[in-house]
Amino acid sequence: MDTRLMEAGDYDALAALWSGFPGNAMTAADSRAGFERFLGANGPLCFVLLDGTGVAGSVMAGHDTRRGYVYHLAVSSRLQGTGGGRLLMERVERALLDEGIEKVHLFIYRDNPAVAFYERLGWRVRQDIHVMSKVLSGDPSTGMRETPMPDARGDGAARTDPR
Numbered sequence: 001m002d003t004r005l006m007e008a009g010d011y012d013a014l015a016a017l018w019s020g021f022p023g024n025a026m027t028a029a030d031s032r033a034g035f036e037r038f039l040g041a042n043g044p045l046c047f048v049l050l051d052g053t054g055v056a057g058s059v060m061a062g063h064d065t066r067r068g069y070v071y072h073l074a075v076s077s078r079l080q081g082t083g084g085g086r087l088l089m090e091r092v093e094r095a096l097l098d099e100g101i102e103k104v105h106l107f108i109y110r111d112n113p114a115v116a117f118y119e120r121l122g123w124r125v126r127q128d129i130h131v132m133s134k135v136l137s138g139d140p141s142t143g144m145r146e147t148p149m150p151d152a153r154g155d156g157a158a159r160t161d162p163r
Contacts (some may be wrong), residue, residue, distance in 0.1 A: 006046035013055040023112035068104035
């Protein structure tokens with residue numbers, strides 16, 4: 001396994017990986033145009049995992065000059081547990097640090113089993129903040145899922161969870 005910088009020509013392989021990846025949400029931002037726009041702005045922070053047959057994993061990141069954000073860590077099911085995810089995360093964390101970013105965030109559904117993977121890599125679930133989202137264009141219900149999500153009081157009331 002090896003990594004390299006992500007390229008625009010990787011889109012079809014990545015879209016296939018992401019769309020079939022449990023716990024991942026595909027939105028309009030993941031269209032070819034959205035992907036190319038993100039890559040144009042954040043290319044040095046986006047990597048693919050190669051396994052000899054082609055693209056087998058991905059991680060994308062960006063930053064706002066203060067904080068970094070990780071997106072689309074995915075490794076094909078046949079390579080999960082072989083260190084590919086760890087390799088991608090080490091590569092993207094180093095790239096962010098090289099850009100002067102010392103703190104990084106990622107957003108993950110509470111029921112995603114990958115939470116344990118991230119915790120093994122030193123990531124911590126925050127309990128002191130809420131994440132709020134707002135859809136600025138199109139149908140605000142697009143990309144939302146209705147899931148029982150306990151609030152801070154743990155009442156289990158259903159909420160709309162932004163994808």
